[in-house]
Amino acid sequence: MAREELTRLTGNGNGTCGEDDCPNVYRTASGSIVVQGDVSDAFTPPQGKGSWRSPRAFSGRPFVLLDGDEWRAMLRGFRSEAWRLETLPQYLVPQEAEELEAFRAGRRVDPHAYSSAYTEDLKRLRGEGRSKGRVHVLTRPLSEYLRFEFSRYYAPHVLAGEDVRILDVTERDNPLPDVEDFWMFDRSTVVLMHYAGDGTQISRELYEGDLAPFIEWQRIAVAESVPFLEYAERVTE
Numbered sequence: 001m002a003r004e005e006l007t008r009l010t011g012n013g014n015g016t017c018g019e020d021d022c023p024n025v026y027r028t029a030s031g032s033i034v035v036q037g038d039v040s041d042a043f044t045p046p047q048g049k050g051s052w053r054s055p056r057a058f059s060g061r062p063f064v065l066l067d068g069d070e071w072r073a074m075l076r077g078f079r080s081e082a083w084r085l086e087t088l089p090q091y092l093v094p095q096e097a098e099e100l101e102a103f104r105a106g107r108r109v110d111p112h113a114y115s116s117a118y119t120e121d122l123k124r125l126r127g128e129g130r131s132k133g134r135v136h137v138l139t140r141p142l143s144e145y146l147r148f149e150f151s152r153y154y155a156p157h158v159l160a161g162e163d164v165r166i167l168d169v170t171e172r173d174n175p176l177p178d179v180e181d182f183w184m185f186d187r188s189t190v191v192l193m194h195y196a197g198d199g200t201q202i203s204r205e206l207y208e209g210d211l212a213p214f215i216e217w218q219r220i221a222v223a224e225s226v227p228f229l230e231y232a233e234r235v236t237e
């Protein structure tokens with residue numbers, strides 16, 4: 001696809017990665033998203049996959065991108081429920097680099113003793129009658145990042161009150177094919193989480209279309225998944 005067939009959404013306009021124009025986000029004529037950027041060797045995408053796209057159902061409208069104070073307000077200001085769908089085998093977060101290295105060295109947190117601003121916030125939300133939950137769709141064998149995420153985040157977060165569930169589709173059909181990551185707040189606001197193929201976050205997009213599919217995807221994800229602690233007890237790979 002030639003670049004002139006794309007509508008540029010970000011970047012300085014020169015289209016050259018060597019001249020500070022990457023990552024760059026484009027919209028195609030069909031409404032899907034193409035991301036231009038440096039190739040990473042941190043993650044090998046499936047055969048035939050080379051660039052990140054969001055399905056047309058997740059696009060087709062002007063972008064409202066959330067960052068900084070707006071995003072923090074969204075995470076804190078929901079009335080009753082914040083819910084997340086995760087679908088990737090890894091998320092590349094620069095702030096996690098030291099913790100990931102500690103995990104590789106064999107160091108683990110005690111989920112019963114661990115405390116952070118996030119776990120304290122979960123306890124506060126629970127006391128206020130509000131909740132956070134998520135379902136992670138995955139396949140075995142677990143990636144290194146998933147094993148790290150299980151130990152470093154999911155275990156202590158569940159104990160602090162988050163409803164973390166796992167939807168393992170290794171030996172079954174995925175009931176959510178082609179559905180990508182999103183947050184949903186109070187079943188009235190959806191934020192699409194856009195990632196490159198290696199798990200690097202590109203943007204957060206406030207979705208302004210029909211929310212019914214997202215509400216149904218949440219219902220399916222919860223119904224077809226199992227609680228994290230139950231899953232972790234029987235899966236060690």
